Amino acid sequence: MTFDSNAWLAEARALIGEAHVLTEDRGDDLTAYVRDWRGKYHGRALAVLRPGSTEEVQAIVRLAARTGVALVPQGGNTGLCGASVPDPEGRQAVLQLGRLNRVREIDPENNTATVEAGCILQSLQEHAMAVGRLFPLSLGAEGSCQLGGNIATNAGGIQVLRYGNMRELVLGLEVVLPDGELLDLLRGLRKDNTGYDLKQLFIGSEGTLGIITAATVKLFPAPSAEVVAFAGMESLTQAVHLLGAMRRHLGERFTAFELISGPATALVRQYFPDTPRFLERDWSWYVLMKAADGGSHEALQDAMQAALMACLEEGHLVDVVLASNLAQSQTFWMQRENITHAQQMDGGNIKHDVALPISRIPEFVDRVLLLLQQVFPDSRPIAYGHLGDGNLHFNISAPPGVSATAWQGQTDAVNQLIHNVVAAMRGSISAEHGIGQLKRHELALYKTPTELDVMRRVKQALDPQGLMNPGKVIA
Ligand code: FAD
Ligand code: MLT
Numbered sequence: 029m030t031f032d033s034n035a036w037l038a039e040a041r042a043l044i045g046e047a048h049v050l051t052e053d054r055g056d057d058l059t060a061y062v063r064d065w066r067g068k069y070h071g072r073a074l075a076v077l078r079p080g081s082t083e084e085v086q087a088i089v090r091l092a093a094r095t096g097v098a099l100v101p102q103g104g105n106t107g108l109c110g111a112s113v114p115d116p117e118g119r120q121a122v123l124q125l126g127r128l129n130r131v132r133e134i135d136p137e138n139n140t141a142t143v144e145a146g147c148i149l150q151s152l153q154e155h156a157m158a159v160g161r162l163f164p165l166s167l168g169a170e171g172s173c174q175l176g177g178n179i180a181t182n183a184g185g186i187q188v189l190r191y192g193n194m195r196e197l198v199l200g201l202e203v204v205l206p207d208g209e210l211l212d213l214l215r216g217l218r219k220d221n222t223g224y225d226l227k228q229l230f231i232g233s234e235g236t237l238g239i240i241t242a243a244t245v246k247l248f249p250a251p252s253a254e255v256v257a258f259a260g261m262e263s264l265t266q267a268v269h270l271l272g273a274m275r276r277h278l279g280e281r282f283t284a285f286e287l288i289s290g291p292a293t294a295l296v297r298q299y300f301p302d303t304p305r306f307l308e309r310d311w312s313w314y315v316l317m318k319a320a321d322g323g324s325h326e327a328l329q330d331a332m333q334a335a336l337m338a339c340l341e342e343g344h345l346v347d348v349v350l351a352s353n354l355a356q357s358q359t360f361w362m363q364r365e366n367i368t369h370a371q372q373m374d375g376g377n378i379k380h381d382v383a384l385p386i387s388r389i390p391e392f393v394d395r396v397l398l399l400l401q402q403v404f405p406d407s408r409p410i411a412y413g414h415l416g417d418g419n420l421h422f423n424i425s426a427p428p429g430v431s432a433t434a435w436q437g438q439t440d441a442v443n444q445l446i447h448n449v450v451a452a453m454r455g456s457i458s459a460e461h462g463i464g465q466l467k468r469h470e471l472a473l474y475k476t477p478t479e480l481d482v483m484r485r486v487k488q489a490l491d492p493q494g495l496m497n498p499g500k501v502i503a
């Protein structure tokens with residue numbers, strides 16, 4: 029039977045409203061929905077569908093299941109692995125969740141919020157703050173990424189050290205299954221041992237098993253004080269020792285430990301020339317450290333100062349500056365948050381998002397730098413990341429004079445070089461960004477056949493028609 033796209037679109041319009049089914053034929057500009065944030069993948073869509081309620085999502089999913097149309101769930105489209113955009117064939121429909129953005133309930137006593145998937149992360153943080161609570165997930169794209177996307181990617185960010193990644197923040201989920209059935213797991217319980225923990229399947233599944241429509245997430249008491257320090261050092265080993273020492277001194281108050289390499293700092297200064305210098309001299313490595321607590325600002329500042337003094341005396345620190353106020357803390361953070369943007373402006377770079385035991389990160393960097401020196405001697409490693417979580421973004425920028433396109437052509441060779449070292453050290457090739465289409469073919473290289481087989485069996489059981497984000501994560 030031939031597919032009648034006009035009839036299909038008419039049915040979709042009847043289900044969710046004329047205004048919420050966008051198509052090129054109708055003159056809608058779909059560019060922002062079919063191109064990924066990095067501009068690496070350009071797809072085409074049968075339509076962009078913007079349902080406004082869980083029931084409308086169910087209706088669309090049922091229509092898709094009946095007619096064999098593949099759906100690409102999309103939140104803020106800030107993902108870095110090409111998981112949220114359709115393929116170039118123009119037969120897949122983008123299911124954009126942005127209109128499902130209500131905060132259904134905040135329960136301050138239970139320290140939970142029940143929120144729809146299309147809620148922008150920053151908006152959720154603000155709603156929580158309005159009742160004196162913290163929703164701790166925090167990342168550079170928080171002004172546009174959405175809770176559903178954060179859950180579907182199991183996002184990490186800068187406070188995993190203290191609060192865990194998205195998986196640890198989700199208590200309950202509401203999911204529309206690939207046949208349109210509603211799986212209601214929206215519970216705000218911290219203990220629930222009633223069989224398989226089904227919500228875990230959908231966290232980090234990148235839209236391949238169902239559509240997340242709402243979640244109940246954990247909140248925490250909002251800290252009343254935050255202090256940030258910026259330190260420079262010559263060796264990565266020193267940074268790892270500093271992390272251990274600061275955690276010892278500050279305990280639970282220590283919330284972030286972010287790494288920035290000298291070349292990453294230089295790149296930010298090149299593209300954001302207003303970035304101030306925080307330390308008098310340049311170092312090979314820098315770390316950003318944050319502490320947060322419920323007491324007074326002065327008490328926390330004193331505790332941070334005492335911890336830094338102890339680290340100086342113990343030989344874990346050589347050069348450090350403590351932000352004197354909130355505005356200065358923010359400029360410290362800009363140095364870290366602007367790396368992604370500076371790399372984007374700089375052009376050709378091959379991104380990595382690896383996880384390793386924290387203790388072995390210096391050895392990993394030494395091994396990779398040695399190999400790069402041998403194989404790609406002029407390439408420019410731009411390293412940064414969440415050292416406190418053992419998560420390094422070890423991106424490799426094009427050698428001077430090599431075009432972005434030519435350098436992208438080396439992606440497989442560069443990935444193989446780096447990811448083989450990761451595998452040899454029992455690390456992960458994706459700590460927080462996911463697999464998407466970017467690393468799909470690499471998954472087969474680094475997962476065991478048994479792991480892949482179990483993943484395929486789960487996919488087959490939940491999505492036998494293969495209509496949920498096909499071509500992503502597993503082929
Ligand atoms: P999208 O990009 O729209 O989608 C991502 C995946 O989720 C896709 O597979 C999509 O199909 C699926 N999906 C989206 N919504 C749903 C839903 N409701 N149901 C089912 N599937 C869904 N990531 C980090 O982990 N840590 C960081 O520190 C970090 N920093 C970033 C900084 C910048 C400047 C940028 C651009 C990105 C950064 N990211 C980071 C990556 C990205 O922001 C995260 O992966 C984020 O969680 C994606 O959310 P999104 O709403 O944009 O999802
Ligand atoms: C980050 O840590 O800044 C994000 O994961 C984004 C990136 O790696 O570019």
Ligand code: ZN
Binds near residue numbers: 413414421
């Ligand atoms: Zn990151």
